[in-house]
Amino acid sequence: MQEVAGSAGGQYPTSYRAVARRFAPGERVRVRATAPLGHIRTPFYIRGHVGVIERYCGAFPNPEELAQMRDGLPAQPLYRVRFLQTEVWPDYAGEANDTIDIEIFQHWLEGLKGGADETSPPPSDPPRARP
Amino acid sequence: MSAQQDRGEYQALTYFQLMEVSLRELLVEKGVVSEQAVSDTVEDMRRRGPETGARVVAKAWVDAEFKRLLLENGTRACEAMGIDVPVLKLVVVENTPQVHNMIVCTLCSCYPRMLLGIPPDWYKSRNYRSRAVREPRAVLAEFGLQIAEDVTIRVHDSTADMRYMVLPMRPAGTEGWNEARLASIVNRDSMIGVAVPTIPKP
Amino acid sequence: MGGLPADRVVPSEHDTAEWERRVDALMTLLSGVKGGPPRMTVDELRKNIEAIGPEAYDKMSYYERWVTSITQTMIQRGIITTDELGQKMEAVRARPEAKCKK
Numbered sequence: 151m152q153e154v155a156g157s158a159g160g161q162y163p164t165s166y167r168a169v170a171r172r173f174a175p176g177e178r179v180r181v182r183a184t185a186p187l188g189h190i191r192t193p194f195y196i197r198g199h200v201g202v203i204e205r206y207c208g209a210f211p212n213p214e215e216l217a218q219m220r221d222g223l224p225a226q227p228l229y230r231v232r233f234l235q236t237e238v239w240p241d242y243a244g245e246a247n248d249t250i251d252i253e254i255f256q257h258w259l260e261g262l263k264g265g266a267d268e269t270s271p272p273p274s275d276p277p278r279a280r281p
Numbered sequence: 282m283s284a285q286q287d288r289g290e291y292q293a294l295t296y297f298q299l300m301e302v303s304l305r306e307l308l309v310e311k312g313v314v315s316e317q318a319v320s321d322t323v324e325d326m327r328r329r330g331p332e333t334g335a336r337v338v339a340k341a342w343v344d345a346e347f348k349r350l351l352l353e354n355g356t357r358a359c360e361a362m363g364i365d366v367p368v369l370k371l372v373v374v375e376n377t378p379q380v381h382n383m384i385v386c387t388l389c390s391c392y393p394r395m396l397l398g399i400p401p402d403w404y405k406s407r408n409y410r411s412r413a414v415r416e417p418r419a420v421l422a423e424f425g426l427q428i429a430e431d432v433t434i435r436v437h438d439s440t441a442d443m444r445y446m447v448l449p450m451r452p453a454g455t456e457g458w459n460e461a462r463l464a465s466i467v468n469r470d471s472m473i474g475v476a477v478p479t480i481p482k483p
Numbered sequence: 484m485g486g487l488p489a490d491r492v493v494p495s496e497h498d499t500a501e502w503e504r505r506v507d508a509l510m511t512l513l514s515g516v517k518g519g520p521p522r523m524t525v526d527e528l529r530k531n532i533e534a535i536g537p538e539a540y541d542k543m544s545y546y547e548r549w550v551t552s553i554t555q556t557m558i559q560r561g562i563i564t565t566d567e568l569g570q571k572m573e574a575v576r577a578r579p580e581a582k583c584k585k
């Protein structure tokens with residue numbers, strides 16, 4: 151399995167003023183199951199599902215805001231999150247280990263760790279993703 | 282091309298073609314774009330195509346350090362080859378004997394255009410975008426690609442700022458080939474993940 | 484759209500027509516990729532395609548959706564007005580050479 155080092159700035163670091171990063175590779179997260187209006191880049195099919203952070207991509211302006219002619223700042227941390235297909239689709243016809251990787255912005259993700267401290271800084275040397 | 286030189290058949294502009302001409306002329310009149318910039322950009326995009334991606338794949342097949350860089354930061358690796366890829370944030374995903382990768386953009390049609398050129402119609406189609414995430418094996422079978430049960434399929438949905446390219450496995454029987462020959466067997470579909478490179482029959 | 488029932492993928496491609504390439508180029512230029520000031524974002528392009536509604540996929544081709552969306556965005560941003568567009572479209576339509584290659 152391909153592993154990518156999670157540098158502090160992400161695979162594609164940007165210099166935008168950004169929201170603090172909350173998640174590290176390997177962490178389990180749930181995609182929020184809400185359906186607001188506007189332009190949204192979190193696909194319907196993944197809302198409510200649980201996956202694992204595969205890598206931190208960097209912080210980018212929020213596309214929901216950019217779509218409305220606003221600057222989308224502060225930038226939102228963006229992650230690739232890996233999901234097991236058998237957990238996403240009730241009738242998945244492939245193999246048990248098949249996965250789907252999706253880029254999801256931090257504000258769509260909730261941590262699953264019990265007692266997670268939302269204000270703690272991310273580890274300086276994040277573990278590599280091993281889903 | 283002037284009307285005298287070109288003997289192709291013509292028809293009245295459709296509503297949307299009319300819109301394109303009108304929009305472009307208005308933007309030129311207002312100094313937002315120039316006709317020269319439009320035609321230069323058209324030519325620039327015409328020159329971008331899968332052949333460039335194939336060169337990147339071939340180099341990764343022969344140069345282990347380049348492959349490592351490609352997987353770590355696809356954009357920097359392309360730039361190291363002198364390939365101009367403005368705004369591209371390329372994530373390269375590697376096929377192995379255990380893993381086969383497939384790329385889709387369910388929300389629209391995001392594609393590493395600056396590297397591979399304009400995507401094919403089927404990649405933008407409702408059918409591919411709906412089914413690639415849910416039944417990748419069936420879709421691959423429709424493309425003529427059977428993936429063994431013990432090979433994991435990873436689908437990548439390009440929903441945000443990253444763009445994806447598959448690094449296919451180098452086929453057996455290509456030992457000793459130079460980069461140009463290797464690149465010649467890497468087609469666009471193998472970099473999207475709906476095909477794998479094959480050696481042409483003699 | 485991911486996961487919705489759909490038909491067999493037809494591996495079709497067509498040679499991109501010149502007017503479609505010009506639409507593509509306009510988007511590249513307007514989003515500032517070529518160095519000019521960005522006049523719109525891909526996010527607005529996508530949002531305005533979504534705003535066309537479900538008929539967009541039944542009745543319009545890919546670049547027809549793009550040109551519609553880019554034009555809407557230019558109107559929303561006040562770079563062109565609806566009236567300017569209407570006047571221009573009438574004028575272009577009236578030209579004897581207003582034709583496109585089949």
